[in-house]
């Protein structure tokens with residue numbers, strides 16, 4: 001199954017069509033690059049992207 005990314009919060013979703021993080025249904029298979037967030041409370045990138053859970057996020061989302 002193709003992985004998709006949420007356009008709102010950038011989390012990568014392996015199944016389903018609704019974002020488990022922000023609840024958005026605005027998701028897309030058109031993304032590239034990703035970061036694995038393991039210690040969001042210690043990460044400057046996580047703060048910038050407003051991420052506070054351990055997960056995988058897309059770096060670039062094509063609109």
Ligand SMILES: [Zn+2]
Pocket residue numbers: 006007008009010011019020021022023024
């Ligand atoms: Zn989301």
